[in-house]
Amino acid sequence: MQLLRYITTTETPGGQATLSSISKSTPIWDYSGSESALVIPFSDLPGIDSAEISGATEKEINQKGLLAILSSIHNELSSSAALSVSLSRSNVAAGVSPSTLRQTFSCGATFYMHNIEALAYLLPLPTDNIGSFVLADAFPNSEVISESQNPSAEGIWVRTQLSSISVDARRELWRIFNFFYMNLISRSSDLSSAIVGKPSVTPSGVTPTEDNVWSISSLNENMAQAYSFFQVSKSINFEYILENDGTWDLNITTS
Amino acid sequence: MTLPIEYLTTTDSASADSLFLTSSDLKGQDDAELSSNTGQELDARVVWGFMESLYDYFSANDVLGMSMTRPNPASGGSTYLVNQQYSFTFTQYLDIRDGSHGALPSGSFGLVSITDVFPNAEKVSSGASPSNSGVAMPYSSTIAALSSNAPDFASLDLSAADHRSVFVGLAIALFEGIDTRTGTISSAFVNKARNNPRGIGIGNATLNNSSLGTGDRPYLGFIQQTVSSTLQWMLDISNNSFEVNVTTT
Numbered sequence: 001m002q003l004l005r006y007i008t009t010t011e012t013p014g015g016q017a018t019l020s021s022i023s024k025s026t027p028i029w030d031y032s033g034s035e036s037a038l039v040i041p042f043s044d045l046p047g048i049d050s051a052e053i054s055g056a057t058e059k060e061i062n063q064k065g066l067l068a069i070l071s072s073i074h075n076e077l078s079s080s081a082a083l084s085v086s087l088s089r090s091n092v093a094a095g096v097s098p099s100t101l102r103q104t105f106s107c108g109a110t111f112y113m114h115n116i117e118a119l120a121y122l123l124p125l126p127t128d129n130i131g132s133f134v135l136a137d138a139f140p141n142s143e144v145i146s147e148s149q150n151p152s153a154e155g156i157w158v159r160t161q162l163s164s165i166s167v168d169a170r171r172e173l174w175r176i177f178n179f180f181y182m183n184l185i186s187r188s189s190d191l192s193s194a195i196v197g198k199p200s201v202t203p204s205g206v207t208p209t210e211d212n213v214w215s216i217s218s219l220n221e222n223m224a225q226a227y228s229f230f231q232v233s234k235s236i237n238f239e240y241i242l243e244n245d246g247t248w249d250l251n252i253t254t255s
Numbered sequence: 256m257t258l259p260i261e262y263l264t265t266t267d268s269a270s271a272d273s274l275f276l277t278s279s280d281l282k283g284q285d286d287a288e289l290s291s292n293t294g295q296e297l298d299a300r301v302v303w304g305f306m307e308s309l310y311d312y313f314s315a316n317d318v319l320g321m322s323m324t325r326p327n328p329a330s331g332g333s334t335y336l337v338n339q340q341y342s343f344t345f346t347q348y349l350d351i352r353d354g355s356h357g358a359l360p361s362g363s364f365g366l367v368s369i370t371d372v373f374p375n376a377e378k379v380s381s382g383a384s385p386s387n388s389g390v391a392m393p394y395s396s397t398i399a400a401l402s403s404n405a406p407d408f409a410s411l412d413l414s415a416a417d418h419r420s421v422f423v424g425l426a427i428a429l430f431e432g433i434d435t436r437t438g439t440i441s442s443a444f445v446n447k448a449r450n451n452p453r454g455i456g457i458g459n460a461t462l463n464n465s466s467l468g469t470g471d472r473p474y475l476g477f478i479q480q481t482v483s484s485t486l487q488w489m490l491d492i493s494n495n496s497f498e499v500n501v502t503t504t
Contacts, residue, residue, distance in 0.1 A: 047495040071492045089334055092490065095327040101337060240490075242328060242337070244307045246283035247496050 002058050003183055004065040008154045013037035014147030036144050038160040041153035044139040046071045050154055059185075063194050063250050065156045066180050067238060070105045073173065076138040083131025083216060084123040085109045085170045087177070092240075099242045100251055102196060107177035108233040110206060112219065115226055122170050123217035131216065133173065135165035181234045187255050194250035197237035203230045258298045258432040259397060262289050264388045269379045272408040273391035274398060274425070277375035282307040286388045295434065299443035299499035301390050302429050303486055306341040309422070312372045319365025319464060320346040320358055321419055331445075335490040336500060338445055342483035343426045345419075346455065348467070349476045356478075357404035358419040359457075364464040366417040378411060398424035401431070430482040436504050443499035447484040455479045 005016055042049050045068035053061055074089045090104040111120040125132050135142055142165050145151055158179075162172050181200075187193040206229035208214065213229065214221045241251035263269060278286045281304025288300055306325075313323040322344050329338045349356045359365075369376045378394075379385045392398065394408045402424030406412070411421070430449065436442040457477050467475065489500040 046493045091333050092330050092335065092337055094329040098325065098327055101328055101330075103334075242339075242488075242497065244282045244311060246498065248490060249495055 003062045003180060004156045004158050006053050006056070006061055006154075007037075007039060007151055007157050008054075009150055009152065012148050012150055013039075013145065013157055036146060036160050036162065037157045038135065038142060038144055038162065038165070039151040039153075039155050039157040040069065040139045040142040041151070041155035043153070044072060044141050045069065045155065046075075053156065054154075059193070059252065060250075061156065062180075062184065063238075063252060066184070066236075067250060069158075069176075070236075072138045074105070077133065080133075080137065081131065082133035082170050082173075083125060084111075085133070085174055087173065095239075099244075101240045101242065101248075102237055103240065104197075104199070104235050104237045106199075106233050106235040107174060107181075108231060109174050110212075110229065110231045112208075112213075113228040113230070115228055120230075122174070123213060124219060125168065126216060126218050132168055133170050134167060135162065135169045135172070139165065177236075178234060181236060184236065187239075187253070189255050192252050192254045194239050194252045195236060196239045197235075199235040199237065201233045203232040205230050256432065256434060257294050258301065258429065259393050260297070260301055260390045262293075262297065262389070263379070263385050263391050264290070265384055265386060268382050268384050269391045270381065271391075271393035272381050272395060273379045274369070274394050274411075274421070275377045275379040275385045275389055275391045276305070276373050277377075277385075277387040277389040279387070280308060280373040280375050280389070281305060282311060289390060290388065295440075295442050295501050296499070297390075298433055299486065299501055302433060302444075302484070303499060305425075305429060306343075306484075306486075308372055309343070309426075310341065312367065316367065316371075317365050318367045318419065319361045319461075321367070321422065331487050331489075331500070335492070337488045337490065337497065338485050339488065340446075340483055340485040342481055343430075344479060344481040345423050345426070346457070346477055346479045347423075349478060350471070350474055351476060352474050358423065359461075359477075360466045361417060361419075362464065362466040367419060367422065368416055369413055369418045369421060372422075376413060378408070378413060380408075392425065392428065397428035397432075400424075401427045426482060430484060433484065435484075436487075436502070438504050441501050441503050443487050443501045445485050445487050447482070449482045450480060452478045452480045 048064050048068045074087050077087050086108045088106045093102045095101050113120045144162055144164050181198055184195050185191050185193050186195045208229050239251045240248050242248045278284055278289050284300050284304040310323050310325045324342045326340050331338045347356050348359055375387055379391055398421055399405045399407055402420050404420035405424045433444050434440050434442045435444045435447050455477050487500045488497040490497045
């Protein structure tokens with residue numbers, strides 16, 4: 001299943017029917033009418049380039065593209081943390097076979113459930129916007145285009161609900177991570193993949209305090225009884241392979 | 256202390272009679288990297304290239320009385336740091352009748368020449384220039400001095416079929432010459448170790464591959480020694496490369 005797609009400046013997202021039709025009919029990917037595509041040019045994607053991706057398979061684009069996207073977002077969030085959502089990158093872990101290493105990306109979020117509405121939300125940004133995350137921070141040259149537009153630079157694209165790269169993208173980060181978490185195939189004896197595990201933790205309750213909720217968000221403490229707080233985390237474990245020419249790459253192989 | 260190696264281009268001259276390894280023969284390295292680094296930065300890259308090239312050959316070929324291991328890489332304890340160990344093990348015989356010793360003499364099996372591993376290696380005499388760019392290792396003061404069976408520089412013949420004694424000298428010279436990282440010494444080597452030489456038994460299956468006569472075998476002892484070093488790399492996520500991480504503790 002194509003989660004990410006390579007696009008040139010003469011193509012349009014709508015013209016690439018495969019992803020369009022699959023994504024739109026997939027219940028987990030709810031567009032609410034939005035038909036936008038987030039196009040990220042290679043200049044914003046560490047570790048991949050046009051030469052590597054233009055001829056790559058669907059699986060390679062999905063996995064290498066995701067690693068590049070997560071690397072960029074992790075770089076941004078490690079210098080400027082976002083409220084209510086986080087992306088961490090573990091220490092590299094010892095390999096289980098020669099020349100291989102493993103590393104885990106974890107996306108965590110703190111939600112509050114509005115008990116009357118029975119819906120969950122990320123903590124709202126405070127009035128000074130401290131803790132915001134916008135796509136422009138991680139991908140300054142990316143753009144949101146319609147299905148019929150050409151991107152101004154080649155790159156990879158994924159569907160988005162956002163209207164621009166300068167609006168709050170914290171919820172979109174959680175959604176996109178989970179979109180990949182659900183759809184990426186883990187390695188098995190039959191299926192080659194660089195994804196060697198997708199750990200998840202059971203959501204746990206959070207007791208709201210000044211430090212973790214009231215003073216850092218715009219939630220009204222007087223409404224405390226209307227809310228329930230919890231946190232949840234999903235992880236994707238990648239395997240890398242070190243080549244003896246001094247380069248490394250995702251190790252897409254079977255078990 | 257750094258290694259006594261020197262980087263030479265085709266217009267430089269060697270300061271001593273040297274065994275010369277071309278940059279392109281050192282896996283993972285190239286001219287640009289070797290020419291722009293000195294001291295510990297150069298040492299780490301040369302040893303890395305040497306070990307990797309040697310491992311590449313030894314993992315695909317049987318060499319009599321010599322082996323290399325390269326265990327799975329380990330975490331360097333942070334997001335992008337990786338530790339990789341390389342171990343080189345060699346076995347020598349000791350003849351109790353006359354005290355002679357050396358690499359297991361081979362008939363035709365398990366030989367390795369320098370050019371098997373480093374196809375463009377050359378001998379560069381003091382004052383002469385190499386025909387490619389690369390690194391020169393002074394021969395007499397290191398390799399020959401550390402391996403009693405290695406030929407002297409004048410008799411070193413790169414077209415010969417067997418240079419196992421030279422590899423022993425080279426491996427020990429590199430192992431002894433590198434600094435491990437301390438609070439004041441910057442190095443990419445986080446560890447090095449050398450075990451006590453140990454006596455081992457060698458089965459007839461192996462001895463039959465050597466040229467040791469059955470009549471000599473009762474008088475021979477076998478000694479094995481391992482030197483290992485652990486190199487630290489840093490993954491660069493901007494271009495999916497990795498490089499030696501030369502720093503203090």
